[in-house]
Amino acid sequence: MASSLYHLKFVNLLSFLSTFHLIATLSFSSVQPLCRGDERSYLLQFKDSFVINKSASSEPWAYPKVASWTLEGNNNDCCSWDGVECDEFTGHVIGLDLNSSCLYGSINSTNSLFHLVHLQMLNLADNHFNYSQIPSAISNLSKLTYLDLSFSAFSSQIPLEVSQLSQLSSLNLGRNSLELKKPSLRSLVENLTCLEKLDLSEMEIISMVPNILANLSSLTSLRLGNCRLLGEFPVGIFKLPNLRVLEVWGNEGLIGHLPDFQWSSNLERMDLSNTSFSGMLPSSIGNLGSLTTIFIWGCNFSGFIPSSLGNLTRLNSLDLSLNTFEGHIPSSFVNLGQLSFLYLTGNEFTGPIPFELANLTKLIALNLGGNNFADQIPSSIFNLTNLEFLDLSYNYFSGTVEFDKFVKLKKLTMLYLSYNQVSFLESETCANRTLQKFVNLGLAQCNLSKFPNFLAKQDELELLELQDNNIHGQVPEWVWNMSKESLKAIRLSHNFLTSLGQHPILLPWTDLAILDISSNNIQGSLPIPSSSTLQYHASNNSFIGKISELICNLSSLQVLDLSENNLSGPLPQCLHRFGDSLVVLDIRRNKLEGSIPQTWANGSKLMIIDFSQNKFQGWLPRSLAKCKTLKALDLSNNQFNDTFPSWLGSLPDLKILILRSNKFYGPIKIHNVNYEFPNLQIVDLSYNSFTGMLPVELLLNSNASRSDLAYHLSYIQVNSSLVVEYNYQNYEFQFKYSFSMMMTNKGVNTIYEKVQEIFTALDFSSNRFAGAIPESIGNIKVLHLLNLSNNILTDHIPLTLGNLVKLESLDLSQNKLVGEIPQQLTQLTFLESFNVSHNDLVGLVPQGKQFNTFQNSSFEGNSKLCGNPLSKKCKYYESLPPLSSTSEKSQASRSPLQFGWRIVMIGYGCGLLVGVTIGHVVIARNHVWLMKTFGVR
Template sequence: MHPLCHDEESHALMQFKQSLAINDSASSDPSAYPKVASWTVDGDCCSWDGVECHRDSGHVIGLDLSSSCLFGSIDSNSSLFHLVHLRRLNLAGNDFNNSEIPSEIRNLSRLFDLNLSHSFFSGQIPEAILELSKLVSIDLRLNSLKLQKPGLQHLVEALINLEVLHLSDVNISAKNHLELLELEQNKLEGHIPKWFMNMSTMTLELISLAGNFLTGFEQSFEVLPWNKLSSLNLNSNKLHGSLPTPPPTFFDYKVSTTNSPEKSQKGNIPRSLANCAKLEILNLEQNKIIDVFPSWLGILPDLRVLILRSNGLHGVIGKPRNNVEFPRVQIVDLSNNSFKGNLPLEYFRNWTAMKNVH
């Protein structure tokens, strides 16, 4: 037999119920129904629909009112924020009338799962959310929210336990002046969304999304939109489709996939790379690139690392046209391709920079 619900928590839940209206049009899910309709003042709140209590202490630790036909505003005085033992809060699929997320959400410091998706919240995501350090999963998608202060990187860095972050349709582009964005090994999955492509287009210099489960870009484009970008690392994702074309400012370009070969990046090596006069590192390993040896990259004056292993490169590697091709190259990996014949000895004579590898 579980302990009875605490009076103050039962009262807080009833107040929260009474602060909102039940409206069938507030939830679009065909299976939606008003869970709070069965709540009664004289009942044990631990047995109420959508309420989960700790089996020993009786404190309310879970509240799932997703698709419950709730309509109305949530403000800073909401009794919801009196439920300080909550670990899971799901209010998805309701209509909170364009409420802003109150800063009082910081009171729910034990939360590790927060879902406010598709619930007509609006405005700025409060900085107070950074104080919810136990959060493992956040879902804020399909609202009219903005993430400006804190910015995306600050959010990810502050919430060190975060594993799942859903921000589809959240505006993070306005007033954003990031120069460096590193989101490596954060279990990000799916397409890189459109809003990401509009973020800090005039200031971003380095992006690393390596070690995730990204499949490509949601929006197609000819050239990456960041004017000052010099380094892009998309290694160890599940990318497929065409390779993105970098701007001429690039010096470090890494794109590889953990996909099976039939789902990897496809196509040729972008010829626009020849315009990247500052390019020092080019790593396109383990993609499905079908091309011949890119001797045209030999004009790049600063290229030091060329890794093209595990692709579909084929044909004969011809002799260099002159003795200044690849003047600074130090590391070349062409293994696991389908080349024919031998690598001309002239390359070894020309690649004198290899003697200076430290």
């Protein structure tokens, strides 16, 4: 009985204690605050170490979360502050989410943040920490499982201490100016064995991808985009059992291939874009049934698209652009019912577009541009009623394209049909109907004979391409009211426009970036675009009158091309206002006159200046020496009256200097041969009044003379682009300005529409240079064109000319050269044009190889020369032995100048005998003109 009573009391006691514990727990949980005083103080100190600046965060929803951190009123519980999370039992701060909180300022290891040692989650993404280094005190936060410092203006090397946060499951340091060298990528992750998410995007790593990443079996997301990774990508990473996101885009040095996917995979997003992955798409890719996104544009993939790709029924976005895929689009694409984004541009796909694409009713972006698709544009495309973006440009579509069919696609705002074989037709009623608001329209080479009328009501256009059509006559008045506030680029070049009508002098498009009205026949005064304009192309027209001073308001201008017009008068004196932005200034072939404005801005970015074929006079502006990025300067065919501009020798990148046909005079003096003209390649000083010895010092130290330079076929040009933002990706329109020039080649005035950087050329002809040709000329083994004609050169032809093994054209005519033609010149197997006429040469014309191809005119005017091809037969000279080494030394000793030199010529791509003639237009043969003008010496 007693034991039963004791047991009952014990049960009641346990019940009481249990109830008491429950009440105590409920009471404790309702008692506030949980915040610990020291940690509250640390948070306030952290807040005070930064300023609030809305520009410090880029997200539209950004706001200063720390604004709620205050002790005013009853707000002393830090656990209730915005972005703060506390442990519900201990009250310790365990989480800080300050993403997009407009924080601005530097941070270091003394910051109070690193006293919050119980933190498990820290998110400081999308703030601005003023390019601080990640503090080494981050190691104090040893309990962190989640760390996000992305897009927050951190810089420098990632500290080793980050790798000591061994409990991290999510690490995001992407989109900063960070480096990862010591520790390396391998040493960073080898201790982070719990990682599930790793994002180091847009960080400078420059290393191989370590195989150790393939051991992180918990990894669900790996983002290493644009990190300058290189080497072979480990195939084992594709086999990670939990991997859902794989991004290595933008690593051009990263090679690899897709494996045979014979395993279960959870991969949802795969982005290998702009890498060097290659090979074919394996048919087993159809086993990756979880894939929603495949981006592999800009790689080296090839072959046919496997039909198994149609098995990926969850696929939402597919971009295979800029590879070399071929064949037809598989009909199995009909199964991709969730597809909204399909980009196949820049491949070698053929055949008609499969009608099955009409079943992809969710498609809102379709890009098939830059392929070999043919036949008519299929009507099935017009069933894709959700399309917003359609690009069919640069194919072989033919037939008639009715604009009314595109109008039925009510959501379509971006349409590109340029450069096919189609005729674009607009119905009479179209202009009066209410249409969708187009943003981009590409209708280049669509056989248009007039401006489409529907454009008159378009007020949201950003890009309009109507170039390469048959549009004649005057620009309609309504064009100047079209999309005044939105238009960024309009291209009307290569049409038959004759007038801009009653346009305002200042064009009305307030946000214009690119205006291209070149290659028409537009008359009248030159229009001036808005101050926002970056590129202004108006060449090959018939504009007259002065260039308005208003053009100087274009303070952001990068390219100004007004060449080949009838513009007259002086240049505006305000040209220096262009500031640092101007890269190309081309005003050649006009009737401009007067002197060049003397003022050029410091820090100028000018790369190409072409003032040729005008009537400019006076001295060159010495301030051109401030143009430190200048690559090409063409002042030919003017009336400049000055000495040689040796002050340009300090320009480190100057490759082309053309002073042809002016009134330059006097000897050419180079002050310091070790630092003058370090990259000069093409020099044309012809038709001036230079005197003294040949100025071979110009090219003595030029890198152009190095025969070990890598072979390449790039042109001297300026590349620029306009990026149009689109919902899915940026759409880039590229523009290239190629430098062109005129030189005398093989006795013919030749226009080179493009100039290749591989060529070297030197033209000192038609001056008053005197003395011997220096022996050191033979050191320029990459020289392709050499013209020293019509000077007063004396002494022998140097034997060292035989070292110029790439020489294609050599003109030494109309001088006072003596002695024999060196037999060594027969070694010049690329030599196509040779002229030593009208000198005092003697002896036998060399025989064999290229010399068997030269005509009599190459040697005429040398009465003591004999042998083929001359009619005069040799007698005594035929038996003369070749020059001995003694005579060679004697000849060398007579040359007072011993220099090396070089220069660059354009248009070399095929080698052999056709190199320097590539891409040229013959203007006139000048041999007879030379004879009449200068006389035979």
